[in-house]
Amino acid sequence: MNGAVPLPLGLADLSFSASGDSRVRRTVLPSGVRILSEQVPGARSSTIGYWVAVGSRDERPDTFGSTHFLEHLLFKGTTTRSALDIAVSFDAVGGEHNAVTAKEYTCYYAKVQDRDLPMAVEVLSDMITSSVIDPEEFETERGVILEELAMADDDPSDVVSERFFEAVLGDNPLGRPIGGSPETIEAATHDRVVKHYRENYRAQDLVITVAGAVDHDELVAGVERALIAAGWDLTLEAAPVERRVASGELIERGSPLVVVQRPIEQANILIGVPGIPAGDDRRSTMAVLNSILGGGMSSRLFQEIREKRGLAYSVYSFSPSYSDQGLFGLYAGCSPAKVAQVSELLVGEFRRFADGGVTADEMGRAVGQLSGASALALEDSDTRMSRLGRAEITLGEFADLDESLRRLNLVTADDVRELASELVSRPISIAAVGTIDENAFTGLV
Known part of the structure; x- marks a missing residue:
């Protein structure tokens, strides 16, 4: 294929x-x-x-x-x-x-x-x-x-x-x-x-x-x-429902900051921006970007916030996508007293990513991680079944493992930096749950 x-x-x-x-x-x-x-x-x-x-x-x-x-x-x-x-x-x-x-x-x-x-x-x-x-x-x-x-x-x-x-x-x-x-x-x-x-x-x-x-x-x-x-008349002709079409327009932000006060031991923080839709040609670039910034234990966020500073146990980035919209988010769970510091580090790493680009070593690790994870996931028929459904309902095309790997290997460091720069330019939203002083987010949104 x-x-x-x-x-x-x-x-x-x-x-x-x-x-x-x-x-x-x-x-x-x-x-x-x-x-x-x-x-x-x-x-x-x-x-x-x-x-x-x-x-x-x-x-x-x-x-x-x-x-x-x-x-x-x-x-x-x-x-x-x-x-x-x-x-x-x-x-x-x-x-x-x-x-x-x-x-x-x-x-x-x-x-x-x-x-x-x-x-x-x-x-x-x-x-x-x-x-x-x-x-x-x-x-x-x-x-x-x-x-x-x-x-x-x-x-x-x-x-x-x-x-x-x-x-x-x-x-x-x-x-x-x-x-x-x-x-x-x-x-x-x-x-x-x-x-x-x-x-x-x-x-x-x-x-x-x-x-x-x-x-x-x-x-x-x-x-x-x-x-x-079951009584369905399959001789009645009907065209399959049309797939959703991306408009190309960014949505209007709902709120720059939402804080839910809860008397819990840890603060949960999510910081992010609108991302890219599922059918965007840059979805392989997004996968590489996400891997380098917060997709594993060698990622920048994990190393900076957990390994070097010990400020959080769970810290990562993610990029859900839909037919016409997407999100890019950064998550960390930390002590309420560390919210300001952790939030500044999350946003700071995001911005430095766009300004400074990525190294050849980071690109190699990301492509290797994504390639291996994709191959291992396909050992499970559940993943293959879901891939068929997503291909039919959302994407309108089927890409096998070889094609997915080919696309990953075409991603360049410049592609990643350009996408990061585009994401950073979009309005940031923050959501947080815990015993949190809203002033901890001053200057971030």
Whole structure:
């Protein structure tokens, strides 16, 4: 495979070899359902995911929290299976099953032995198409979700992360909490969540990805049988939903500083700026930048703040990206008395990175770290399944390990410095949780 392989929505069939002698195939049914598989030589298990490109950012004001609410409810039973039946299906074969709600998608997934993949297709198809969303179960799950939110609110790292997204992204829907808030979950109604389900769980919304031990033709046939049995008319033609398009516009900052006072032993600090979207050609450059600045134990932030000064146990940088926006952030947890010093060091290292550039040794370590981490991650079929989903839903192209490594090796020190300079020029936001004097951040934003 030379270069990334485009995934046009209008192309019905696609097949190609990828690194490691794996085989990637993609089928788009006339109904708009997209099915992708990566057959990995020697694999004895499979990971399967059912994706819809609907996340928390897509909710209307009257449906905030519905996407996460719905994720819970699809495990509570269908017209032919109870919640216990669903759980037993996977437990009885030693499989794993779960779901994740994100800002731009929801994914229901399972990992099973190769012989149990047909069962996983049947059960997940049933959940996606035929969830009952019983009113009594709805009220029971409301309590479960409120407890989940309360648990997150007790974790200062979760709290500071939510406040950070709000501070950087402002009124952009990406800045909202994925799980909603206690107020929005209390306000959610059964009818609104059912409507959300009916509007967004359609054939043209569905993407199915499988990696590991999988025969693509058998997979497609099994999916078609399961969806037809559920009552979906796969002869009705529909184009797959369009992918999101990046506007190229930076969002307006929500707030320069957000401090949440909590009587805890450690202060949690996040400092950052808008980043780059997932489809940006500089995403390999961003990966190298992040690795050098705060991506490991040899990174500048770790060495300066933890190793040399002993000011923090946990310190790192990160760069989440979405279809049209991204963030770049710096994190440290430290004593409340050290907040000013640690914050100045975080911002100072960020700015020095842009001013002074990087060394050849740092570039070599970063590329080596990222190359090794990428190769090791692909030992797991979960990672490969997720890579297929991200390629189909967000990127519109598939890049295998060889292509990813090629792109990494094309990144230059000048590329990294230029991107760092661009990021540093953007408005900084700070979020912090703990017993903190807001004056500790004077002059930083």
